[in-house]
Amino acid sequence: MAAFIYPEVRVAITFQSFRTLLGNMVAAAQGACPALLDLNVGSAGRAMLEAVAGLGLWFQFIMLQILSRTRLATSIGPDVDSFVQDFGLARLPGTVATGLVTFTSFTPASQSATITVGATVRTASGIVFDVVEDSTNAAWSASAGGYIRPAGTAAITIAVQCASAGTLGNVAVGAICLLGSAISGIDTVTNTTALTNGSDGESDAALRVRFVSYINSRSRATVTAIEDAVTDVSAGLLYQVCENVDTSGAPLPGNVVVYVDDGSGDVADTLINTVYAAVEDVRPAAVSIQVVRPAIIRPAITMAVTVGGTVDLTTVQATISTSVAAYLNSLAIGAAASYSRFIQIAYAASTDVTNVTGVTLAGGTSDLPATPGTAYRAGTVSFG
Template identity: 40%
Template sequence: MEANATVALWIQYLILQVLSVTRLASSFGSDVDTWIAQYGMTRLGATAATTVETFISLSPTSTSAVVPVGAVVKTSDGTISFTVTEDTDNQYWSATAGGYVRAQGVSSITCPIECNTTGSVGNVSAGVINLLGTQISGIDTCTNLSAVSNGSDEETDSAVKSRMVLWFSSLSSATLDAVEASISGVASNLTYQVIQNETPDGLYRAGYFFATIDDGSGDVPDTTLTSVESAIEATRACGVETSTVRATVIAAVIVVPVSLAAGVELASVQTAVSSAITAYINALTVGGVCQYTTISSIALQSAGSLVTSVGVVTVNGVVADIGGSTGTVVRVTSVTVNDTDA
C-alpha cells in the first residue's frame, strides 16, 4: 500500500508539472518562452541606457579637441562604462574628424553616449559618469548633467504574460488593443498613450489617431519612432490616418525639506532621497500624474532613520501635482534636499 501510494504521489506530481507548463499563467522562466514561441512571439530583450555626456576643457583657449566615436567614459566607481555614439545631427559632429569637435575657445561640448551593458544598470544619477575611460587630447573631464533612466532589463515573466493577453485581444486587428499591442511589442522600455479623433495640436479630426511615446529618457530616438510607426501601420484600419510623436516632457524640479537626525550628513540623505524620487518620477507613463504626496512618502521611506521628519515638498515651486494631461510625460530635472535646521 505504501509503495502504491508513493507511485500515485509521484504520478500526481508529474501531472501537476505538465499542467503548470501547458498554461501561460502558471508557467515561469524558460517555460514562458517556449509557450509564447508557439505563436511566433519572443521575450523582449534588455535595452541599453542612453544619454548625453558633457566633455569639458579646463583651458579651452589653448587648443581644440575631437571626441571620437567609440571613446569610453565611466561612472565614478569605474564599474559602468558608456561609449560615445554617432549623431550626425549633433552641432559638434564632423564626419571628416570622425567625432565631435570642440573648437578652440569653446569650453565644453555634449555628445550622445550608450551604456556598454544592457539593462537598468545603466540608469545612474546626474554627475555620476565623470571618468574618462579614453584619454582625449584637449579634454580634461566629463560629466552627465541629467539622470539616466531609459535602460531596461529583459522583459519579466509578468510583463510577457500581460503583453500576450493584449496580443490575443488584438487579433481582430484595427482596434485600440491591436494598436497598443503593436507598440508594446517594439521595446520593453516604452510607455505610450493613444489619442483618438484628435490631432497632436488638440483639434478634433474624425478617423485620425496619434500615439505619443516615451522610452524613459524624455527624448525618444528617431529609430524608435520609425519602429513604432511601422508597427502601427501593420494594424491600423484601411483609410484611417495616424502619426507617432514624442511625448511632451514636463520638467520636474523637486525640493524636499528635511530635519536631519543627530550626526547625519546632508549628503548621504541627498543621495538616498534623490535616487528614490528620480526612480519614481522617471518611471511614470505617458499621461501619468506626478503626485507630490507620493514624493513625500518616498522621501520619508528612502531616508528612514537618517531624518526625523520631512517637510512640505514642492514640485516646480508649488505644492501641487503635475502632469496628467494628454501626450505629456513627467521627467526629473533636479531633486534638492534642504536641511531645515541649518
Template identity: 45%
Template sequence: MQLSLQNFSTLVNTMAATVQGSCASLIDLTVGSVLRAMLEASASVALWLQYLLLQVLSMTRLSTSIGADADSWVQDFGMARLPATQASGEVTLSSFNPASQGATIPDGATVRTSDASQSFGVVNGPYFRAVGVASVIVQVQAATAGLAGNIQSGAVNVLGTAISGIDTVTNLNAFSGGKSAETDAALRLRFTTYINTRSQATKQALGYAIASVQQQLTYTIQENETAAGIPMPGNIHVIVDDGSGNPPASLLALVAAALDAARPVGTSISVAAPIVLTAALNVVLALDASVDVDLVTAEVNTALVDYINALGVGQTLRFSRLAGLCYDADASVSNVQDISLNGAAADIGGQAGSVVRAGAIAIVTTPL
C-alpha cells in the same frame, strides 16, 4: 483540472493495504523486509510519474508555463517575449596635458566600472578632442543588456581601451534605458491583449501595437485631430515616450510602423514625442542635528527624481504628493517645512501630449 495527488507515505500505505487485503495470511511489511523495500521503490517511481504529470499539465496552459515553455507557447501564435535593452549615457574623457596633443575616440572603445562588472562601448563616433581642450563628452552603451547597466553617476572610472591623449573617464550623470527581458507575468498580460484585439481596430489594439515595440513605453492616443490639435476626421495622433522625455526618431518610426499595421482602413496615423514639462523643486526639510544631512538629502533627492521621471505621458505631477515622498524617503525627515513646484504650490502636467520630467531640485535643511 484538479489532480488527486498522494505523498510517499500515502502511496506506501495504500500499496501495503492492497497487498495485505489480497492475502489470506499475515504479510511481513516491517522496515527492512523485502516486500516493504519493493513497495517503497514502487512508491518512489509513482512520485516521479506524478511529477512528470504536473510538468505536462503546467506546460499545457500559458498561465502556468514559465521561462522557455512560456516562450514556445506564445510563439505558436506569432508572439515573442520582448528582449532586454541596453543602458546608455554619456561619459567625459579627459587629458592631464591637453595642450600637448589631441585625441580621437573611435566607435567601440570601451570604458568600465572599477570592479569590472559593467563595460560600455562608445557609439555614434568617432569623437575628437582638439589640442588645448581638456575633455570631450561621448555617448556610450552597455555591452550587456539589462538593469545592471543603469549605473549611478561616477561609477564609470576606468578606461577599458587605451586611447592616446585620454587619461581619465567619468560619468557625471547616471545611465538609464537598461531593462530586463519581459517577465512571464507581463508576457501573459500582453498575450491576453493580443488575443482580444486580433479582429479589432480599437484603441486597445493600437495600444497593443505600441506596447509590442519596446518595454515600458507610455502613450496617449488622440482621435480625429492633428498634432497641432486641429480637427481632422480619420486621423489618429499618438504621443509616445520611452521614459527619457525625448524618444529617438528611430523609436518613433518603429511605433509608426506598428500602428500602421494595426490601424483601421481609411484612417491616418501620426506619431510624435511628448512636450516635456520640467519640474523644478525647492524643498525645505527639518532634520535632527544627529542625522547625516548629506545622506538624507541624497535619499530625498533620489526619491523625488525617480517618482517624477516614472510619470507617463499625460500623467499629472500632484503637488500634494511631494511631501509624502520626502517623508517616505528617510525616517529622519521630521518635517517638510516648505515645498514649491516651479515656484508655486500647484500641480503640473496632465495634458494629453505632455510628460513631466525632473529638473533642478534644491533641498535645504534646517535643524529642529
C-alpha cells in the same frame, strides 16, 4: 488537486502522498486475499508494495511536470517562451539605459577636443557607457564622426548608452565619473542627471499578461491592437494613444496620434520609426497614424532637507535626486505629477531625515496637471 482544461473536457487528478499510496495498496491486497498477509515493516510483501508506491510518486511527479508545461499559467522560463512562440510572440529583451553626460576641460582655451562615437566612459564600479550619435546635438559633426568641443568652450553634454542591457545601467547623479580611455582636450566626465530607463528582459508574469493582450488584439483594428503593437517593440516603453485629434490636440477625425517615450525624454529616431512600422501593420484602412515624441517638461524641484545622527547630508541628497528622477521618468505620458510625492520621496531617502521644508514643484506647491501628449521627466533638484 491538479486540473487541465481542454475544450469541452476537464481532466482532474488527485495526487496522493507516499503514506496514502501505501495504505491504499495494503488495504487492496488484504481485501483481495482470503488469508491474512504478512505486510509488517521488513516483510517481503511490504517491501514490494513500498517499491510500487515509490514508482507511483515518481509517476505523479512526471504528470505534474507535463501539466505545468502544457499551460502558460503554470509554465516557467523556456517553457513560457516555447508556448508563446507557437502564436508568433517572443519575450522582449532588456533595454539599455541612455542619458546625457558632460565632458569638461580644465584648460578649454588651449585646444579643442573631439569625442568620437564609441568612446567609453564608466562608473567607479566598472559599468561602461558608450558615446552614441545624436545628430540633433549642436556639437555633433558628421565629418568628424563625433562631437567637437570648440576651443574656448569648457564643456559639452552628449548622449551615451550603457554597453549592457538591463537595470544595471540605471545609475545615480554623478556616478559616471571616469573616462574609459584618454581623450585629448577632455579632463573630466560626469552625469548631472540620473539614468533610469534601463530595463531587464521581460519577466514570465509580464509575458503572460502581454500574451492575453496579444491574442485579444489579433485581427482587430482597435486601440488595444495599436497599444499591443507598441508594447511588442520594446520592454518598458511608455505610450499614449489619442484618437481623432492631431499632434496639437485639435480635432482631426480619422487620425490617431501615438506618443512614445522610453523614459529618457529623448527618444531616438530609430525607435520612432520602429514603432510606426509596428503600428502600421495593425492600422485600419482610411485611418491615418502619427507616431511622435511627447512634449517633455522637466520641472525644477527645490527643497530643504534636515538630517540627524551621523548620516552624510550629501549622500541623502544624492539618493533623493535619484529617486525623484526615477519617479518622474516612470510617469505615463499624459499623467499628472504629484506634489506631495516629492515630500514622501525625501523622507523615504533615509530614516535620519528629520524635516523637509520649502518644497516647490516648478515654482509652485501644487500638482502638475495631466495633459494629453505631455510627459514630465527628470529635471533639476536643488537643496536650499
